[in-house]
Amino acid sequence: MDDQTRMLTGLTGLAGLAQADVGDPDSVRKQQSLGQPQQDIGDILQQIMAITDESLDEAQARCWPEESPAHWGGSDDPTEGGRAGGGMAGGGLPLNFQHRKHALNCHRMKPALFSVLCEIKEKTVLSIRGVQEEDPPDPQIMRLDNMLLAEGVSGPEKGGGSAAAAAAAAAAGGSPTDSSIEHSDYRAKLAQIRQIYHSELEKYEQACSEFTNHVMNLLREQSRTRPISPKEIERMVAIIHRKFSSIQMQLKQSTCEAVMILRSRFLDARRKRRNFNKQATEVLNEYFYSHLSNPYPSEEAKEELAKKCAITVSQVSNWFGNKRIRYKKNIGKFQEEANLYAVKTAVDAANVSAQASQANSPATPNSGGYPAPCYTPDGRL
DNA sequence: TGAGATGATTTTGG
């Protein structure tokens, strides 16, 4: 960078240009001390301007001086280039394009000029572009990442996945035997998804790094002939990564969808609903009808019932919720059942041998609770 | 195979 600043002090025209284009106050100061190589710089600058002013066709045409040798003159005199750039494009030039290019490349001022051009470019084009290209971590992709991690698709090999699945299975509250069968099935499918996901991800990553390398090499190569700063290359790499990450997001999205479908297929409790066994229903009904005036078992009662029926507490709650609403909705339909359990309870309580009774008197609402059938303690209705 | 039963989940209301 030292070289560069030293060189800058001599850049009469360029400093002006930089100031005009970029508004860099420093360049004003820098142009005040003029060194010896002023002539050379002016010359090179003119040449550069001439090149940029030329159309591609003109430049190409000049690569072949033998086609119009008379046109080119023969002078190597640097003062020849002292005219305005625009004029050069129209009139005869002292050097053909390749010669000029070579001369420029070999010139000792070239690195300094190049870095100045890079700087100007950076400050104009790139800064404008940079405004809309800030990339905060995409919330969408973060969400997808989190979900994939939680489902055990990404992240550590087995631990996360089976733990999450086990937790889900436990939450679903199925019976241990068939849940383990379905569980292994689920795990197999999840592993399949996981494998596909990882292989695709690897493919994308490989393609991304290959492409990035390719572009970087290309830009490095080009940076020998046109002003490309390392920062610009960096920026390009960032752009490529953004593009690839948007592709990755699609992969993640579809993986998430696949996992969700799998989950709903295997782990949605409704999909593997089993009716409670007869004994369990009996226990629950017994409790319900014997507490018909207040069919709301306490937490302890629920736990007790859950244990007796080999189901979970929340299943007991569900059962009572369903039972209450369905009983209330259609008392008539449950009358027979109510009587049956009423008899049963009464008999148990009185500890006397009961005789079956087919009477079905209409239920009468009891105080504040659910309508209950009438019965006497000895089992007669 | 379809209607009703039933367990689970979601929505609603206090």
Next chain:
DNA sequence: CCAAAATCATCTCA
């Protein structure tokens, strides 16, 4: 937040 009510999805059985 809890229970009621509505709804869903599956099971059972004629």
